[in-house]
Amino acid sequence: MKIAVIGQPSAEVDALKSANVDVMYGAGRGEDEVIATCVDADIVMCYGLSPFTEKVFASLPRLRFLQQCTVGFDWVDVDAATRHHVIVANSPFFCLEEVSDHAVMLIMASARKLHHHIAAAAEHGWSRVKTIERIGAIHRIKGQTLGFVAFGKIARLTAEKMSGFGMTYLAYDPYLTQDQVKPWNVTLVTLDELCRQSDFISMHALLNDSTRKMFGEPQFRAMKPTAMFVNTSRGGTVDEDALARALRDGWIAGAGLDVLTQEPPDPNNPILKEPNALVLPHTAGYSVEAMADNRAQTVEQVRRVVSGEWPTVCVNPDVRAHARHSPARV
Structure with missing residues (x-):
């Protein structure tokens, strides 16, 4: 053999x-x-x-x-x-623990605008004034709403790890019932409701024919202009042209991405040029x-x-x- x-x-x-x-x-x-x-x-x-x-x-x-x-x-x-x-x-x-750790990291990094802090330090050194000018408004995480697109093993671990921050949890998952997600204090809603109500959205759907580009222009336009989008699942679940427009035109405040549709990406992918996008090279599963x-x-x-x-x-x-x-x- x-x-x-x-x-x-x-x-x-x-x-x-x-x-x-x-x-x-x-x-x-x-x-x-x-x-x-x-x-x-x-x-x-x-x-x-x-x-x-x-x-x-x-x-x-x-x-x-x-x-x-x-x-x-x-x-x-x-x-x-x-x-x-x-x-x-x-x-x-x-890598269930690792990807959920990574999702938490990207949520926190997006919330605190970590990549803007790093860029400001590289440009200005130790300057609190210049850094605050660069990062703009940051809001307290406590009391905000975190929405999960799909609520399987990794999403559940992410919810457990974020539980100390005092957030409200929503999830869109057509394969689950409210009783099944109750232990994580999650409320099931439609995808449109999740987009409209969430301050952070974390993508966890497996990629298949039913989820390919499931998150596109209608979803990004429904999000709050202050909201952040995080993806540690697969790039193909997202319409990247719509995401690029959402970042460029201010439909959303930012994105934390570990995955893209094409990996390695085309150097001309507009998402790579967006200052409000934190993009990592699909390392979530590593330890x-x-x-x-x-x-x-x-x-x-x-x-x-x-x-x-x-x-x-x-x-x-x-x-x-x-x-x-x-x-x-x-």
């Missing part, structure tokens, strides 16, 4: 090697590179955002199992995987502990498949009836 790994070598992955299992490493920046890396593989572990499309699955006749080692799997055509009898698993517990946990968790899923079992996580359960992988134990 051959395992192809798109990512950096690690001791945890290398421990899968045996007389019957060969592990090889490669790259996956585009479809052709993924195919070249994985063409002989029975199992693929992907630690980044590589395209697994219809073309890719059609070109990997031996592939049984794709372990996508991230929470999101929007780069994987799950329907194509199912058509080609390939089991797909994600890593649903990866030493998160990387170690993810390697251990995903290797365990692969070990189960190598041993003839089903993975404990499967994003395309319909494949069970005709998967290339025929487990001894279900």
